[in-house]
Amino acid sequence: MEKAPAKINLSLDVLHKREDGFHEVEMVMTTIDLADRIELEYLEEDKIVLEAESRYVPNDERNLAYLAARKMKERFDIREGVYITLTKHVPVAAGLAGGSSDAAAVLRGMARLFELDTTPEELAEIGAEIGSDVSFCVHGGTAFATGRGEQIEEIPAPPPCWIVLAKPPIGVSTKTIYQSLKVEEAYHPDTRAMIRALEEGDYEGMCQYIGNTLEEVTVKQYPEVAQLKEHMLQAGADASLMSGSGPTVFSLVDQDVKARRIYNHLKGFCEEVYMVRLLGTKETLD
Numbered sequence: 001m002e003k004a005p006a007k008i009n010l011s012l013d014v015l016h017k018r019e020d021g022f023h024e025v026e027m028v029m030t031t032i033d034l035a036d037r038i039e040l041e042y043l044e045e046d047k048i049v050l051e052a053e054s055r056y057v058p059n060d061e062r063n064l065a066y067l068a069a070r071k072m073k074e075r076f077d078i079r080e081g082v083y084i085t086l087t088k089h090v091p092v093a094a095g096l097a098g099g100s101s102d103a104a105a106v107l108r109g110m111a112r113l114f115e116l117d118t119t120p121e122e123l124a125e126i127g128a129e130i131g132s133d134v135s136f137c138v139h140g141g142t143a144f145a146t147g148r149g150e151q152i153e154e155i156p157a158p159p160p161c162w163i164v165l166a167k168p169p170i171g172v173s174t175k176t177i178y179q180s181l182k183v184e185e186a187y188h189p190d191t192r193a194m195i196r197a198l199e200e201g202d203y204e205g206m207c208q209y210i211g212n213t214l215e216e217v218t219v220k221q222y223p224e225v226a227q228l229k230e231h232m233l234q235a236g237a238d239a240s241l242m243s244g245s246g247p248t249v250f251s252l253v254d255q256d257v258k259a260r261r262i263y264n265h266l267k268g269f270c271e272e273v274y275m276v277r278l279l280g281t282k283e284t285l286d
């Protein structure tokens with residue numbers, strides 16, 4: 001069984017638009033204890049079968065998990081097949097990299113199942129062909145991500161705390177959000193200060209420096225994102241931010257009772273609310 005955890009962006013800065021249409025970014029990403037589950041079984045026959053127990057995701061090559069299996073078969077010339085069972089827990093199109101993490105779990109899982117001679121770096125490189133977030137998801141833990149998000153450097157895990165997440169009932173297209181961004185007028189978080197806070201195990205610093213360039217873009221199109229954030233702060237969150245391109249909003253909270261209070265408050269009017277721990281380190285993928 002492979003665990004496919006969601007990620008949050010503690011910092012997400014967009015520097016400029018590149019020639020290839022992607023944006024150059026600088027991000028601090030970390031994994032949280034909200035995860036999909038992936039089972040891989042060996043098939044003698046040369047085919048990929050995907051059973052996704054969710055009505056929100058496709059069962060064919062449009063699913064990133066399926067695509068990952070195909071890439072692995074091609075790259076390593078695998079003539080046998082694989083039966084993938086995907087159990088979704090991470091909300092879809094939420095800014096939590098659910099699909100990317102499923103793809104990464106299939107890359108790791110197939111390397112294990114077929115006993116391939118490979119490295120996490122090679123798997124991350126294959127992952128980058130699937131999506132910008134997949135390389136990070138292959139490694140997991142906590143990272144400083146650059147390039148279009150696929151250049152990964154491991155950094156220290158954040159100090160332990162609770163994460164309360166709330167997803168409004170809308171799906172957001174990452175592409176549309178990047179396309180609507182005007183980089184020259186945008187807000188830029190202090191990613192270096194965030195990294196320093198993590199290096200020093202400084203919880204207050206982490207709360208102070210969370211920031212996301214894409215937040216104001218998504219908020220303009222979906223004001224409910226700003227409302228959720230406001231609710232979380234009023235209920236006592238130490239810090240609150242939209243993850244990725246949204247629409248999920250997360251809060252950092254240092255105490256159990258406080259986190260539960262925020263969770264209960266949000267549950268009153270938002271259907272999809274979660275209270276989880278940070279994972280932060282790579283070992284937690286197993």
Ligand SMILES: C[C@](O)(CO)[C@H](O)COP(=O)(O)OP(=O)(O)OC[C@H]1O[C@@H](n2ccc(N)nc2=O)[C@H](O)[C@@H]1O
Nearest residue numbers: 021022023025131132133134148149174175178244245
């Ligand atoms: C918002 C984040 O989730 C933050 O972690 C990522 O930057 C997006 O990662 P992702 O969903 O894996 O994105 P991809 O599937 O690679 O790209 C989807 C679309 O988002 C835009 N995109 C994505 C990443 C990037 N650095 N610049 C972009 O402009 C592109 O228009 C691209 O066509």
Ligand SMILES: Nc1ncnc2c1ncn2[C@@H]1O[C@H](COP(=O)(O)OP(=O)(O)OP(=O)(O)O)[C@@H](O)[C@H]1O
Nearest residue numbers: 063064092093094095096097098099100102133244
């Ligand atoms: N295994 C999968 N899980 C979820 N969505 C998938 C999967 N495979 C393909 N998709 C499609 O990808 C789209 C985005 O899904 P996903 O949940 O990965 O978005 P996200 O959380 O916003 O990701 P990111 O933070 O990387 O932008 C959806 O439209 C969905 O149909």
